[in-house]
């Protein structure tokens with residue numbers, strides 16, 4: 001490809017009386033739609049995933065509890081001998097400790113797909129404040145590590161969850177309501193092991209699920225271990241994978257070397273995940289159609305170009321231009337339209353995304369931040385992917401017209417044109 | 418006269434061309450023709466007699482049905498498409514009835530086009546040479562103009578410079594004055610004649626204008642796809658009105 005082809009293609013694109021601009025517009029609309037749709041769907045999905053699974057870690061690793069399993073599989077027998085069942089249920093919620101958890105945790109944290117690891121100890125008990133008592137789940141955490149595993153911070157309505165330790169606890173918003181606790185209130189936790197300890201409420205959270213808001217109480221890991229009387233043991237290792245969508249793969253990796261019970265958020269949210277996937281498929285189809293339409297746009301204008309320029313092609317050939325050079329000119333024109341359209345579409349699409357992203361519902365907040373009307377999540381990868389596809393589309397859809405141009409018989413072309 | 422001993426720059430052997438399948442139309446029927454370097458040949462004949470076809474075959478714009486063309490001793494039927502393109506770009510120059518300049522380019526860029534196509538871009542020497550040609554044909558102050566901004570005669574002169582840009586051995590001109598009034602036609606013709614004698618380029622020029630044909634060194638007459646007359650023009654100052662053709 002020499003300067004000649006570039007020059008002819010460039011001049012031709014510049015003097016096409018609006019045809020170049022129109023085709024570029026068609027490509028741009030395609031790219032714009034793809035960028036915008038992807039950002040929108042991603043935004044909606046990330047929001048949805050946050051809502052649905054934000055309060056659980058990507059992956060949890062626990063000691064398996066074989067004794068409890070059969071109980072869950074007996075349907076409709078809950079009413080028979082209520083006491084026994086309650087006791088068995090308690091046994092089942094009383095998780096078993098992980099042997100040598102420190103080693104397990106170290107090994108997991110070295111896996112390539114893992115971003116962070118945090119141990120927790122969990123056990124049941126009850127909270128008392130004044131005359132009120134309520135059953136709870138005590139969760140001992142290392143706050144700074146737990147916060148790397150889950151997005152705790154934006155779940156906090158009041159107070160500071162990083163303060164959670166021997167004396168400070170964090171409780172759910174519903175529990176706080178039920179027992180009338182606010183930041184700074186004193187609460188008493190009693191574990192099933194019969195040990196009691198007093199804490200100050202340092203944070204109140206909203207996990208978005210009732211079960212958590214109702215019953216979860218975070219304390220420091222050490223403190224919870226003492227409360228539950230488990231020495232230095234933990235019951236769960238929480239894992240954050242680098243991408244939320246690779247959680248299942250990371251879980252499989254952990255399973256490959258550990259007999260522990262490994263659960264990814266994907267295992268427990270299969271139906272939800274299927275919904276997301278079919279949504280993605282639908283989005284991809286729409287985007288593919290859009291780009292296909294752009295491709296036809298480019299191809300048809302390129303064909304018109306070739307017809308319009310038939311005589312020029314003949315003249316260029318009479319001056320020694322080879323079929324390859326002629327083909328090059330038209331392929332370059334397609335490429336130019338693709339690049340121009342991609343730049344235009346990516347620019348406008350990105351601008352639109354940020355514009356929409358910053359539309360707030362007046363006066364309303366969500367998770368402490370102003371509530372956006374449409375949750376957009378723009379990503380450079382959408383721009384790059386859409387642009388790459390648009391440029392490829394421009395290139396490919398010009399190949400056939402370019403071939404036709406290259407094959408034109410010069411005598412015919414000069415005569416007809 | 419010393420040219421006679423030179424190898425012909427254009428030679429056709431039993432050149433035939435049929436358009437269409439089966440019986441079709443025979444546009445050329447076994448034409449044997451030679452042109453020496455620097456020769457100025459006028460090709461005349463009735464409409465539809467095959468003049469353009471002959472030029473297109475010689476110019477490697479089209480392939481003959483049978484027979485062959487030699488340019489500079491090179492049999493063009495042995496060349497592939499790229500070889501033919503190289504021949505058109507390097508050895509041959511075309512001038513058509515219409516200027517066919519590319520409208521997206523300036524006059525100078527148009528004139529430089531053959532050099533841009535073939536040699537990966539004109540050198541500064543090339544540019545100087547083409548500019549001097551443009552000046553010579555009276556387009557010194559029109560180089561930056563677009564073809565559409567020129568008069569018909571100016572456009573044709575620019576097209577002539579373009580045909581000369583690659584320093585061809587042969588220029589094939591199919592009715593180059595056909596679209597001009599007689600005054601401009603005569604001007605362009607004189608220019609061609611002058612360039613011919615200046616640079617020693619062979620000219621094959623199709624014309625319907627007998628008066629102009631008389632100015633050539635040699636006249637070839639085509640009729641029904643055959644050469645029916647081929648003779649040197651007698652150049653006697655006083656007998657300029659004596660027309661050899663009836």
Ligand SMILES: Nc1ncnc2c1ncn2[C@@H]1O[C@H](COP(=O)(O)OP(=O)(O)OP(=O)(O)O)[C@@H](O)[C@H]1O
Pocket residue numbers: 436437442443444462463464465466467468469470471
């Ligand atoms: N592409 C073509 N397809 C079919 N027939 C053609 C084609 N080109 C030329 N012919 C025929 O070949 C014959 C010679 O045509 P050509 O164009 O060479 O004539 P010409 O001498 O140049 O005529 P004119 O003086 O009118 O330009 C004519 O009968 C014409 O109809």
Ligand SMILES: [Mg+2]
Pocket residue numbers: 468469470591
């Ligand atoms: Mg003709």
